[in-house]
Each structure stands twice: as C-alpha cells, then as structure tokens.
Amino acid sequence: MTMQQIAERAGVSKFAVSQALSGKSGVGEETRMRIIQTANELGYFRRPKPLGLRPSLSGTDSGGRRPGGAKNTVVILMPNVRFQSRESLYWGRIIDGAAAALAEREIGVMMVTESYSDRSLKSINPDGVLGLVGIGFIATPLLLEIRYQGIPFVLVDHEDPLIPSDTVFMNNYDCMRQLAQLVVQSGHRDPRFVGSPKYSRSFHDRWLGFRSSLEEAGLPVPAPEDDLLLQLEDDAYLVIDREVPALLAKNKLPSAFVCANDFLAYLVLKALANNGVEVPAAVSVTGFDHTDEERDPRLPALSTIHVPNARMGRRAVEMLFARLEDPERPFEKALIGGELLLRESFRKEPRGTE
Numbered sequence: 001m002t003m004q005q006i007a008e009r010a011g012v013s014k015f016a017v018s019q020a021l022s023g024k025s026g027v028g029e030e031t032r033m034r035i036i037q038t039a040n041e042l043g044y045f046r047r048p049k050p051l052g053l054r055p056s057l058s059g060t061d062s063g064g065r066r067p068g069g070a071k072n073t074v075v076i077l078m079p080n081v082r083f084q085s086r087e088s089l090y091w092g093r094i095i096d097g098a099a100a101a102l103a104e105r106e107i108g109v110m111m112v113t114e115s116y117s118d119r120s121l122k123s124i125n126p127d128g129v130l131g132l133v134g135i136g137f138i139a140t141p142l143l144l145e146i147r148y149q150g151i152p153f154v155l156v157d158h159e160d161p162l163i164p165s166d167t168v169f170m171n172n173y174d175c176m177r178q179l180a181q182l183v184v185q186s187g188h189r190d191p192r193f194v195g196s197p198k199y200s201r202s203f204h205d206r207w208l209g210f211r212s213s214l215e216e217a218g219l220p221v222p223a224p225e226d227d228l229l230l231q232l233e234d235d236a237y238l239v240i241d242r243e244v245p246a247l248l249a250k251n252k253l254p255s256a257f258v259c260a261n262d263f264l265a266y267l268v269l270k271a272l273a274n275n276g277v278e279v280p281a282a283v284s285v286t287g288f289d290h291t292d293e294e295r296d297p298r299l300p301a302l303s304t305i306h307v308p309n310a311r312m313g314r315r316a317v318e319m320l321f322a323r324l325e326d327p328e329r330p331f332e333k334a335l336i337g338g339e340l341l342l343r344e345s346f347r348k349e350p351r352g353t354e
Helices: 003-010 014-021 029-041 091-104 140-148 172-185 201-216 236-249 262-274 309-325
Strands: 073-077 108-112 131-135 153-156 166-170 192-194 256-259 284-286 304-306 333-336 339-341
Touching: 003 014, 003 029, 014 029, 014 140, 073 091, 091 108, 091 131, 091 309, 131 140, 131 309, 140 153, 153 309, 166 172, 166 201, 166 309, 172 201, 172 256, 172 284, 172 304, 172 339, 192 201, 192 262, 236 262, 256 262, 262 284, 309 333
Parallel strands: 073 108, 073 131, 131 153, 153 166, 166 333, 192 256, 256 284
Antiparallel strands: 304 339
C-alpha cells in the first residue's frame, strides 16, 4: 500500500497523506481523519513495520544500542495527561510490572512521560529500540508518529479505533457486570453510576457492564445526557460536591453509588460524609481499581474491584515480544480478570428493606 494510492482514494495530495500518517501538522483535523480512515480501509495499518528481535546483551549506549548495532531497549511511554503519572497508585503499578518483566529479560528501559508535542519522540531513536509499551491515553498523532517510525508497540488501557495494535485491558465489562449484579441482587433498586462513559474505553466498558445488569433486572437506566454524574470530566469533585446535597435535598439520594473508579468513589464518600449521610447505613458506595489512595479516618474501607495492574504491565511485555518474534500474527486484545472485594462501604440490605 503506497501513499499515492491512499491520496488518490482520499482525494488529497501525497504530501497531505505523508503529514497525516506521520502525525505532523499541516493538514486540517477533518482531512487527517479522512486520510487515516482511508488508510485503514486499504490495509495500511494492518501490519506494523517489523524491526526484528535481537538478542539481549549488556553494554548499550544512551540510545539503546550496544556495540555492533543490536537493540536492547524498550520504551515505556505514558503521556502526562488525564491524571496519568508515574506516582499514581494505578498507573505506577502497571509501569512497575512492565519494567520488572523487561529486567528479567535483561532489556533496558527508556521512560518517556511528557505530554504530546512535536518534540516528544526526539529522545527515542527508532534504530536503537526493540519496541514500545504505551500506557494510558495516547493521542492519535503521537501513535501515528510511533507507527510511522516503524516501532512495534503494545497499548495498555487504551486503543485507537483508527490504528490497530495489540492491547491489554482489565476485563472491565465482566467485572463491573459482576459487581452491578451483586448490587441489584442485594436489593438496591435505584443504583446510580458515577463516571463519564466517554472519558475512556475502560469507563465505557464499565458503564456497559453496569447498564446491562440494570436492564436485565428491569430497572430504569438514566441516559448519560440527562445525568450530571455521567458527564464528569476533570471538574468531577465540583460536580459531585454539588450533586450529592442536591439529591439529598430532593429526597432522591440512591441507595447505592456504583463508581467507575476508586478516585470518584472517594469523592462520593467525602461528599456524603460532609452532608451527614452515613455509609453504608444509608447509602452504599463501590469503586473500581483497588488503589486505596484515601486515608480519611471518617471514611469506611471501600468495596471495589482489585485490578492486577502489575500483571497488565507484564502481559504487555509478553505481547510485545510475541509481536517481535512473529510480526505477521493477528493483533490481539488481552483481558485481565479482577477480584471483587466487599468491604465496609457496601451493605447488602439497603435502607428501608430490613
């Protein structure tokens, strides 16, 4: 598949195709998306450019190469967006798992954690690295740049519908479905989901698991456009601090809040505590991720889904090396199972049912 063929199909210049597929500026966003979609339809992204697997040896230089040219470095890329950081209890454990798996293989690690810019990949020498593990949300232009440079990559907790790749996810749908079914079977008839399904693929899958459980039980499901708790973005703490007392004043406080992650669950717990609502006596709260990041003594231990973050990082490394050994293998999505942890914040008999 050549750029000229893509240009002819998309009705643009070859230069525009080159700029769009390398993640560079110079083309409008609508044109870029049309070019990417056309390239996808024509099979341009079907296989990554193979770099080949080299034996792991010590003595590499700062660019990830050892004398003689063999590659011995894997890049771990995590742009610092959407609360993604090395210090995060969620993302940091994924990095630890990937780094440990690479250390066992005696492979060097190059960490790149800056936000996307035209200079963000200048620290990466494509001739000196085996591949890349992308963790969390990575913008399409940056993925295009990585792919254009011919670097094999695996994504953790993110996928791009226009750029096929190997991916690793928590089994978000099934785990949230299990949790939501327990909530419903425990007698909670009006649970509310907290978190925007549009925020990330993981949130979307967790919302679907929650929604399907309510639909099967014949319970009403709020539409995202009508529910402020389903529209949370970076201002989540402000919305929750307003919405909880508003629901309380209208006597519409649900018997259970099912939150898309632990961070949002702790915001709900604090808002309930600030308004004198006892958990779980009056309201149950569940999270997802098992980060245990909040140490407020007023708050009960959070019921949540344990996510084996380190295992996700390890699995990504395994998939990267499988890709290096067989560049023509079909792309795969690995789903990692979790464990339901019922703790103090959840009550099986909601208020008024004793």
